[in-house]
Amino acid sequence: DTGVSQDPRHKITKRGQNVTFRCDPISEHNRLYWYRQTLGQGPEFLTYFQNEAQLEKSRLLSDRFSAERPKGSFSTLEIQRTEQGDSAMYLCASSLDGFYNEQFFGPGTRLTVL
Amino acid sequence: KNEVEQSPQNLTAQEGEFITINCSYSVGISALHWLQQHPGGGIVSLFMLSSGKKKHGRLIATINIQEKHSSLHITASHPRDSAVYICAVKGNSNYQLIWGAGTKLIIKP
Numbered sequence: 001d002t003g004v005s006q007d008p009r010h011k012i013t014k015r016g017q018n019v020t021f022r023c024d025p026i027s028e029h030n031r032l033y034w035y036r037q038t039l040g041q042g043p044e045f046l047t048y049f050q051n052e053a054q055l056e057k058s059r060l061l062s063d064r065f066s067a068e069r070p071k072g073s074f075s076t077l078e079i080q081r082t083e084q085g086d087s088a089m090y091l092c093a094s095s096l097d098g099f100y101n102e103q104f105f106g107p108g109t110r111l112t113v114l
Numbered sequence: 115k116n117e118v119e120q121s122p123q124n125l126t127a128q129e130g131e132f133i134t135i136n137c138s139y140s141v142g143i144s145a146l147h148w149l150q151q152h153p154g155g156g157i158v159s160l161f162m163l164s165s166g167k168k169k170h171g172r173l174i175a176t177i178n179i180q181e182k183h184s185s186l187h188i189t190a191s192h193p194r195d196s197a198v199y200i201c202a203v204k205g206n207s208n209y210q211l212i213w214g215a216g217t218k219l220i221i222k223p
Contacts, residue, residue: 033210042118042200042213043157056210091157103147103211105157 004106006092012112013082020078021109025094032075033103034067035091036060043091049075050097082113117141120201120214128222133188135217137201140182145204147211148175148186150197157200160186191221 005024013019025032030051035043046065048056051072061067064082069075079086089108095101118139127133137146148160161168161175163184168175172191177184188195198218202211 035211035213040215042202042215043211044213045210048210093157102159102162104159105149107156 006106023092029094118214
């Protein structure tokens with residue numbers, strides 16, 4: 001399978017715990033995006049990488065959130081001291097560089113914070 | 115007012131009906147996406163377009179840049195078309211998508 005993959009698909013955690021999600025983009029894609037989608041809403045942009053450089057972060061990405069893409073391939077999104085409001089679907093997408101950079105999405109990681 | 119508005123929010127139709135979902139946006143864009151999301155969360159890109167019209171099977175997407183409006187049409191709808199359809203626009207900053215809230219479509223057999 002050469003699509004975008006995410007791990008885990010589901011995560012249930014208790015409030016206050018730290019969680020980490022992984023995204024593996026399509027191998028030749030140098031852009032990687034993280035989005036968050038709460039129930040009944042459209043996705044919201046969180047952050048974006050071009051290769052290993054994190055070029056943009058949304059105001060939604062509080063200090064408890066950190067994302068990395070150390071080698072310009074896979075990326076991790078960590079949430080520290082989770083809150084119930086963090087419960088959402090976390091979506092990863094990747095794209096090629098250039099103007100016509102269609103984004104391809106992974107299956108998402110559904111986080112439930114109890 | 116949201117930058118990307120979709121209508122209707124919910125749509126229920128009978129199998130075989132012609133479906134239209136609308137998207138209006140208020141920002142300058144370089145491209146517009148139509149995406150499909152099934153229960154369970156996975157998002158599939160259907161179309162990306164910046165002008166005119168695209169067709170793929172029973173799906174047709176049109177965009178009018180001057181009117182800042184796009185439509186997604188489904189011909190001969192089928193129950194397997196039931197999903198949430200999301201419009202998202204790519205701004206001129208070229209890095210993120212601005213998303214509509216989605217249209218939940220249910221096709222009854």
